[in-house]
Amino acid sequence: xxxxxxxDDSALMRRIISDMINHEENMRVAGTAKDGEELxxxxxxxKPDIITLDVEMPKLNGIEALLEMKKRRMDIxxxxxxxxxxxxxxxxxxxxxxxxxxFIPKPSGxxxxxISKVKAELAEKINLAYDKSISSKTYGIIADxxxxxxxxxxxxxKNPEASRRINAVVIGxxxxxxxxxxxxxxxxxxxxxxxxxxxxxxxxxxTKAFADRLNTNSRMxxxxxxxxxxVEINNVYVAPGGYHMExxxxxxxxxxxxxxxxxxxxxxxxxxxxAAEVYGPGLLxxxxxxxxxxxxxxxxxxxxxxxxxxxxxxxxxxxxxMPKAAxxxxxxxxxxxxxxxxxxxxxxxxxxxx
Numbered sequence: 001x002x003x004x005x006x007x008d009d010s011a012l013m014r015r016i017i018s019d020m021i022n023h024e025e026n027m028r029v030a031g032t033a034k035d036g037e038e039l040x041x042x043x044x045x046x047k048p049d050i051i052t053l054d055v056e057m058p059k060l061n062g063i064e065a066l067l068e069m070k071k072r073r074m075d076i077x078x079x080x081x082x083x084x085x086x087x088x089x090x091x092x093x094x095x096x097x098x099x100x101x102x103f104i105p106k107p108s109g110x111x112x113x114x115i116s117k118v119k120a121e122l123a124e125k126i127n128l129a130y131d132k133s134i135s136s137k138t139y140g141i142i143a144d145x146x147x148x149x150x151x152x153x154x155x156x157x158k159n160p161e162a163s164r165r166i167n168a169v170v171i172g173x174x175x176x177x178x179x180x181x182x183x184x185x186x187x188x189x190x191x192x193x194x195x196x197x198x199x200x201x202x203x204x205x206x207t208k209a210f211a212d213r214l215n216t217n218s219r220m221x222x223x224x225x226x227x228x229x230x231v232e233i234n235n236v237y238v239a240p241g242g243y244h245m246e247x248x249x250x251x252x253x254x255x256x257x258x259x260x261x262x263x264x265x266x267x268x269x270x271x272x273x274x275a276a277e278v279y280g281p282g283l284l285x286x287x288x289x290x291x292x293x294x295x296x297x298x299x300x301x302x303x304x305x306x307x308x309x310x311x312x313x314x315x316x317x318x319x320x321x322m323p324k325a326a327x328x329x330x331x332x333x334x335x336x337x338x339x340x341x342x343x344x345x346x347x348x349x350x351x352x353x354x
Contacts (some may be wrong), residue, residue, distance in 0.1 A: 002130050005048035005278035007039045007065070008081065009057040011150070013106075017081070019054060020119045027126060036060025036068070043074055049133065050126050053081040053100070055091045063094045070099060077101045077129035082206075089209030096178040097213070101129040101318070105203050110204025128175065128291065128319060166308065166349045167282030168194050168231075168247075170275050172268025172298065174201040174290025176318025178210060180338055181288065182217070185236060187342035190219040194349055196236040197225075197247065197275065199268040201290065204241035211238040227255040239266035246274035262294045268322075281306030284348055286341060287332075289317040293325035303331035308348060310334045310341065 003020050006029055008014045018029040030048045033039040035057045046145065053209055055062040069076070080103035082092040092103050102125050104118050173181055177200045181273055185196070202210060208224040214236070215222035225237040231251045239245035243255040244266050254274075261267035272285050286303040287295040289312055299309050309332050311323040316338040336344050 002050060003030040003048045003124060004028070004126060005031050005033065005039070005042060005046060007033045007036070007051060007057075008054040009034050010054075011216070012080040013054070013081075015123070017270050020122055021052075021126070023119075024123050024126075027123070036062070036065030038071075039065055040068060043069070043076075048076060050129050051076055051078045052122070052126075053078050053095075054078050055088055055095065055103075061091065063091055063098060063113075066095055066100060068097045074305055078135050079104060079125050079129060083144040084205035089206045090213065090264045092206060093112070093178065093209050093213040097182060098206045099179075101125070102175055103206075105206065125175075132318060165282055166194060166284045166351075168275060168279045168284065169196045169284045169345060169349070170199075170268075170272050170298075170302075171196065171286045171288060172199045172272065172290070172295040172322065173288035174264075174292060174319070174322060176289035177201065180312070180318075182214065183338055184286075184288075184342045184345070185214055185220065185222065186218045188218070188220050188345065190221075190234060192220060192349060193233055195231050195233055196220070197239075197245065197253075197271055198236060199239045199245060199266045199294075200242050201266070201294070207238055211236075214238070225253045225255065227253065229253045239271065241266070244270040246270055247278050248274065249278055262292050264292070264294055268295035269298040273301040276301045276305040276307060277341055279305075279307070283307035284310070284345065286310045286312075286345070287323050287326040288312045288338075288341075289319055290322040291319045292321050294320050296325035296329050300329050300331050303329075303333075308333050310336055310344060312341065313337045314332065 006014055006017050014032045021027050021029050031042055031046050033042050042226045052063050078100045080092055080095045080100050082103050083106040098195045104122055211222050211224040220236050221237040224240050225245055246254045248254050261269055275283050283302050303309050311326045311332045313335050315322040
């Protein structure tokens with residue numbers, strides 16, 4: 001039975017979230033707290049498996065509580081619940097950087113009854129966080145302070161340093177992606193010489209805060225993409241939540257609200273496949289941590305067009321779903337641990353001496 005501690009400053013929200021959790025056969029609410037201070041008090045006696053933590057609260061808010069837990073070495077997976085308010089998305093990004101497992105948006109504000117719309121997603125992410133926590137303890141994976149780096153595994157290289165010139169990079173990620181992307185993008189130089197396109201599975205209202213946060217901490221310019229925006233080198237474009245992002249022959253970004261793929265929009269497959277048609281052998285694709293198989297078909301299309309492909313290795317993934325699906329296509333050139341991916345991108349982009 002998965003024991004969950006629910007933290008929210010709204011009594012109504014605590015009850016709604018608790019009811020959703022208690023409805024699941026394999027989990028139950030072990031306790032509740034109304035703010036970060038009470039959370040820390042409860043953790044002196046309670047030992048929950050998972051914490052659901054509201055982002056915006058009085059006294060200690062979500063990020064403050066999370067940082068205090070980290071300071072006290074309270075290693076409990078945390079799932080943030082965030083409203084799409086002026087502060088919510090940015091605070092959520094800070095929480096993910098600080099080590100939160102993932103987040104779930106509150107559909108219509110703090111006390112909205114239609115929070116029940118996220119019931120399935122909440123249960124799924126609690127299960128994922130619990131499974132990851134158990135597997136880490138079982139196999140002795142020791143995380144470092146910043147990125148959760150385990151012991152490095154040897155990369156499997158099927159196509160050592162090909163001679164093709166790279167003209168663009170596409171990256172797809174889902175669960176665990178914000179921290180993984182932070183680890184990769186912030187290490188790239190301002191004069192990389194190519195554009196970078198990112199699909200991170202994230203709902204509307206949060207991708208701009210994510211892009212802004214990356215931009216603040218990166219040397220490259222990072223922005224949420226706009227429809228018909230001209231593609232420029234040394235820029236990173238993040239697909240807006242709720243929109244597929246494609247690159248067309250006119251070298252412009254095209255956004256659309258066509259049906260979801262694999263239940264997600266934006267989808268990495270749409271980005272990868274469209275970019276493969278434009279850049280051909282000059283495209284480099286990267287599939288990072290995430291559940292599902294988005295990016296696998298795109299990886300095939302990139303390889304068939306003559307491009308180069310990378311997937312994150314299992315040991316450094318929060319969820320080894322998307323990278324595994326990509327690898328199983330037989331079209332992945334390099335399997336790299338997270339801390340080596342930016343270095344691999346640089347080697348592949350700069351191999352022509354630019």
